[in-house]
């Protein structure tokens with residue numbers, strides 16, 4: 001039984017964490033450990049096991065053993081477990097929020113958002129076991145009874161990111177579990193506790209059966225051998241991945257070779273269109289939130305705002321003022337809105353993108369500086385198409401503002417990307433907004449809403465380079481397969 005995180009967070013000396021396999025915590029002293037760093041001050045606040053391929057294989061074996069009983073467990077049993085886990089997470093809100101600040105640099109509002117989102121998802125999936133599991137179909141053969149029955153896949157391997165560390169980890173785990181699959185979760189090395197081990201603590205306390213949910217952790221840059229175990233095992237039937245498009249593309253290639261299913265929630269280049277008839281103050285709020293929440297490190301953050309010429313000057317002036325008012329600094333301080341980027345690599349990438357854009361002719365309307373890993377919220381105008389920031393997802397608090405002659409022009413500028421995750425349209429004319437929304441090739445589009453408007457039960461997901469698969473109950477398509485079953489009364493007649 002692992003000690004809870006509360007003492008770890010209160011104590012100044014780092015604590016060590018083992019992996020959670022087959023309902024038991026490994027002794028961390030038995031393995032190599034790596035430092036789990038606070039991105040704001042670089043301090044080590046925990047030591048986590050550098051897991052190996054062998055650990056992953058043991059976790060897969062445990063999940064495969066647990067699968068038949070979990071698949072067969074009655075809806076009432078699963079419902080009680082999910083509801084109990086929701087209550088435990090609710091009780092632990094304060095310490096998980098603190099953990100998210102320390103491990104991932106999340107501000108208080110984003111931490112609370114993630115925790116509440118996860119509690120809600122736990123409570124929603126608790127009911128899914130009672131939904132119909134198939135259909136009765138017509139047959140052309142008299143006396144033949146035909147069923148299409150949904151079955152879970154088996155073991156699902158989850159690979160989670162560090163950005164929405166907590167709620168994306170719950171999403172990765174809960175959708176497969178709710179449909180009767182068992183899980184091996186591999187959290188990001190940047191967030192092994194908040195995106196993995198804390199879930200194991202909660203599900204253990206809720207008394208999930210051993211092996212149903214397992215967590216394997218690994219050190220920086222050492223995901224490869226764990227992923228090898230996933231792809232090489234015949235028991236792993238699906239990979240549930242949330243992360244960058246580059247890693248997703250590589251994993252999809254491997255999934256093709258090993259004939260495994262894969263669900264991909266990848267990057268985005270999410271545009272917000274502001275039409276001239278929009279409520280400008282609302283448009284400014286939606287833009288500031290969409291672009292800068294969690295310092296721009298969410299896949300659905302607004303990367304570009306396309307504003308119709310008639311509203312552009314007033315909008316930009318107000319947006320710059322709002323952006324300058326956002327408090328930056330230590331996310332452990334509740335007043336902080338913009339905390340640190342996750343690591344130095346992220347800082348260098350954001351810095352390089354801004355410098356590249358400026359060198360190619362862009363202008364900085366506000367921001368552009370950093371203090372340590374805290375990058376000030378930045379607005380770029382006049383960004384030329386050759387600039388990397390014009391095409392690539394810049395995972396930080398950097399927003400491009402572009403002017404459009406009219407709504408048609410705005411639509412074509414918004415669609416000028418290989419990504420297709422989220423978009424928003426701010427307008428005083430909802431009908432026109434819906435009509436334009438139909439023409440944007442994205443997985444999620446919000447009329448009079450920010451590009452980030454996800455709720456736990458809704459079908460989040462993307463198209464094009466943003467991946468495939470949908471969350472909420474729509475994930476039944478991803479984490480079950482349909483078995484055709486027939487039963488014939490009387491004799492069958494064959495042609496030979």
Ligand code: ADP
Pocket residue numbers: 159160161162186187188189223224227242243244245247248
């Ligand atoms: P980022 O670069 O922002 O961390 P990634 O897409 O690399 O984004 O990370 C998302 C998840 O993918 C993390 O859990 C990370 O450990 C994992 N990952 C990275 N490289 C690999 C790999 N070669 N095989 C499997 N998972 C990987």
